[in-house]
Amino acid sequence: MATKTKKPTKAAAKKTAPTNAKPSEAVVKVALLGFGTVGSSVATVLAASKFPGIQLTHIFNRNIARKLESPAAKSVPSSVIWTEDIHEILSSNVDVVIELMGGLTPAEGWLRKAIASGKSVVTANKQLIAYRGAALAKLAAQHNVHLVHGAAVAGGVPVIPGMAQGLCGDQVTRLSGIVNGTCNYILSRMETGANYATVLADAQHLGYAEADPSADVDGYDARAKLCILSRIALHAELDPDSVPTQTISTVEAIDFSYAKELNCTIRQVSRAQVEGAIVHARVAPMLVPLASPIAWSHGTQNMVVVSGRFGGDVVFSGHGAGGEPTAVAVVSDLLAVAQGCKSVQLPVRKRKVTGEFLAPHYLRFVVDDKPGIVSAIAGALAKVGANIDSILQRPGYPKHRLPFVVTTEPCLTSTIEQALASLAKMDCMLERPLCLQMLQIEDKPDEL
Secondary structure (H helix, E strand, C coil), rough: CCCCCHHHHHHHHHHHHHHHCCCCCEEEEEECCCCCCCHHHHHHHHHHHHCCEHHCCCCHHCCCHHHHHCCCHHHHHCCCEEECCHHHHCCCCCCCEEEEECCCHHHHHHHHHHCCCCCEEEEEEEHHHHHHHHHHHHHHHHHHCHHHCCHHHCCCCCCCHHHHHCCCCCCCCCCCCCCCHHHHHHHHHCCCCHHHHHHHHHHHHHHCCCCCCHHHHHCCCHHHHHHHHHHHHHHHHHCHHCCCCCCCCCCCCCHHHHHHHCCCCCCEEEEEEEEECCCEEEEECCCCCCCCCHHCCCCCCCEEEECCCEEEEEEEEEECHHHHHHHHHHHHHHHCCCCCCCCCCCCHHHHHEEEEEEECCCEEEECCCCCCCHHHHHHHHHCCCCCCCEEEEECCCHHHHHEEEHHHHHHCCCHHHHHHHHHHEEEEEEECEEEEHHHHHHHCCCCC
């Protein structure tokens, strides 16, 4: 059964209208779906800023009684209708629905009904936009309403509007960067010597990571964001499930020590670049040169480097996680919709995806040391056409459990995977070898 506050009288509604709005100025009525970390921050920003012509009229959430006790609820005008009945929102006369619930179901069905009834939509739902964005955008165009999702990637960093408006005149060939603040927090903490399990627990305690962190640490969250950015910057619609991902959970403190010897650090990198009709895309922990802007991002910061044919590299950086930064992006989208702003629309085509890249690779082995191991590894790599570039072995580790690293000259992803399948079967291997791509600053699309 629906639970709600008293409905506002006409006098109350008039009282909550922006005081500096002209009598003839239309008021844009807004419904908020979700009053969690981001939703409550959006309500707080709207209450504090009192934007002319914007009126929050409805809030939908489950267990409203609990939400009404939160500090953020105290900033919500008394005229706002709180409800647990989504149909009350969908059948109302609101102009814009802000969706901050997340997930595909039931959000997709709700937003389809909202759009069909003539309501514009603002959302930060990355999974929904990654998997259903193209179809929802087409539906919105059919009903002459807006679908805006600037907060779906990098939170408060204006990556999406920057690409859609500021870079639409260029031919973007490549994008790469850090779009998951949780992984960046974990890896940048490990860079100082902490171990993965400890840092993950800290991230969960601080609210950066969920109780089940797999969406973040296994790359699925970043993959959805990479697909959204590819649609906007590369004009390529990718199937998220076709983009390879690699977990950060197998990276250990020793890897940062070896990375430092190679003048690198380790970050979860999302990258995509166009080669003809194919897009090369991958989300994985990678060795990043310390001279690269991507290596400079610490904590929950996000950073995206966009490479254009004419404009060169453009870097977007800032705090991507957190309620308030994301709320800023959501409210900015709302204001754009309220003022009828239109984004540049360019053709988007479905593209085939491959995880194949030509790059140097970092291979970390843990072995029961015996004569001939390095020779055997070199032989297995040579057999598939991969050449060793360097061998690193730090002192102080027991021979019966010895970690050491081999780096290769640039070779294809499939080539190194073929070699690893053979190397993993060697009797001396105590763990499956860790393989990380090594990002190159001078990496160019035609090197694939």
